[in-house]
Amino acid sequence: MRPSPSSASFGWLSLGCVLVAALVACLERAPARFPHKTHLAAVACGSSGQPDCLSCTSCHRIGKDSDPPRGETALCRNCHAKDAARLTSALAAKRELHSSQISFNHDGHLALAEVRGQCVSCHGGVVSHGSSMPSMQQCFSCHEHAEQWAKAQCTPCHSFSDLSRTLPRTFLRHDAAFLRGHGALAGQNKALCQSCHSQAQCNDCHDISQELTLERRRPEQVQRTRVHEGDVMVRHALEARSEPSRCVRCHTPETCESCHFERGVSANRFGSINPHPPGWIGTNATASSLHGREARRDLVACAACHEQGPLTNCIRCHKVGAYGGNPHPNGWHSGQSSSQGMCRYCHE
């Protein structure tokens, strides 16, 4: 037996990666967040000798450009004149990143009776150390958006270009079995799926005309479960034996043969060794032969090399009147006339 790649080295390398990652990650410190609660509620204000009371709008502009203030320190210096350097560095800290941009009418919402002009009605996370952005669930607690939901219309709140990059975390969350059942779901909910995904995205996996698999195109997406994972070529016979349907949903037998042929492991290539053992084909119809039994066990494996359309070598022996005998299984029934399609090659 040839020496195997060392499994021990693989184990140590994997473990080392994880430990290094965990160690590095544990050492990092999150930059201090702006103490919203302190400024909005804890600091005494408004009385004589005290600073003016602050509100959200003291720093933030309401409207489409509601980004946090950056470098606007004049107001801050009223109280923090002595620690300007710390102030500058705090304001230069990176902003929280949001997965998508929402088209949103702040003025209209602040005027609502339920909101009473209070930003924290939705952005409560800034004082509770959570996300400063409300969850979609929070939006829906007031708005049902029933009409948009029925029409699977995510726009205009979300823009289409953002949707294609946004992962659903609460609504429409893709669960663990999503990969297995996504085809049926896509058929049932076309409009809903297409509100985030274009048909072109299906091609990433389903277009077998392209040579680059998704694993090659997106190697950085390590969080994904992949269809052709690792050295799939080595395992492909095992995978095909384990879940043959999974292979043939996308690949035709010619896929197998064209590749085998190019790599010289096809019986159809001149000079290749006959891969079948002695006794594979009997000398007459009554003699024992191995190929029939194997074909019953795993026809997909046979078709990988012997799928040759209507003039296949199977038909040469198994056609009506030939010595191969009836190849059909018990209970075989076809609704087609024997003069049509494949039938006529044997039943002529």
Place this chain on the structure above:
Amino acid sequence: MLSVGASKSRARTFVVAWLCLQVPVLARAAEPLHVGRSATTEASLARDRYDVSAISESHAQLFRRALLPGPNGSLVSTDTVTPIYEYVRLGVRDVDTPLKKDSLDLELAAWARSWLGERKGEGLLDGDVQTASVRLRLQTVSVRLGRQQVFGGAARFARFDGVLVEARVFGQLELSAYAGWHVLPRWNERRRYEHLGAAPDNLQRDTPALMAAQRGQYWLIGGRVAWAGAGRQLGLSVHEQREPLGLARRNLGGDLRWPLSARAVAGGTAVFALDRRRFADARLWLDLSPLEELDVTLDFLHTEPGLLLSQQSIFAAFGPSEYDEAGLNARLRFSEDIGLDGALFGQRYADARIGGRGELALRVRVGALRRTFVRLVYARVSTGGNGYHAVRSSLSRAISQRWLATAEAYGYFYDQPIRGYRSSSVYAATLSYEPVAELRVLCGASLSRSPYAELDAQAQLRISYALGVSSGGRR
């Protein structure tokens, strides 16, 4: 490493052509992303608002290859190749038409490939249009024309050039119908595919039997009627596909989705081969969420792989190799940063062979900044004959807002040796840089040792642009 000698001028031509292709994209990338968002004048509010999404990906790979082990396993010379791939995807949504506001969508996706340096017999240029369609959405009717896909139900998945009409009537009834010529799988017609001979017990491929593809004879037609209301869905679909020799498949499909409670949804799909009067595929599932943090899907599948193929395949005449599969998928979210995925399935094949597969995956986002992601996966596959244990460990680290590094290692340990090897391993790493939100440059490399390669080393460079533009008008 790369021999460009004879093909230098050709390579230069290709690079110039590629750069020309990128110029509009680069020019656009220099503009602000959301051009319309700051435009608040009445004029801009009154105009059509639409979304444009454009993605371009350029891949360059570098690897050495040997096209064959050679007849009888003989050694052959290797060559170093650098294929260049270009993927383009364009989507336009919600364009106004005289018929209705926000009623027109466009989609285009295509790829192309060329080579730098040696390309031994490969064509200089190759490529395909994957999707090219225009969709008009009116009140309750939509029409899509062009190269597109139909999925789910009896069609399963089919790409075709044609028309799809969808309508909603009486509020809850959905109708759809499509027809066109199906897109032939190009992979089946690889260049340099020659038929030289065969081993004694195999007929060589009969070239006269391999008819040239006549597009007109490859057509399909189908439709679906479905009822949807209160989260429940019930659908019935038909699909017929023809090839020059006759029927490829004639399927009847059924699908069901039925919420049993707020935390349980049952469903099923079936594809019935009408000409064979057998189920090609039937799946029943039950989605459960017993806890907010736990999703479980119980699953049963019966399938006959042969019936999923064209009936003009030899599978159509020779017996089935059906099998049943049952099991579950589960996802447990301990927190937003820690999750556990599991799957366990058992198979019973027609020959009474028993197989199984299972997987357990832990995903953790580590650190105060949550910039480090770790995933550990263990999987086990048994086919009743050979099988394997697999381990995958993945690491992703956002070094800064602009730099991202990933590393992965896979190990496979086989029950029975394959070509004398009991295990194989793959190592991959990437480093990507995002100078602006629209542009990402990625370098990647992989090393693997397997029963088929003592050492396989590959490198790739990817440049991708993703532009999203809203026109800024009012809806």
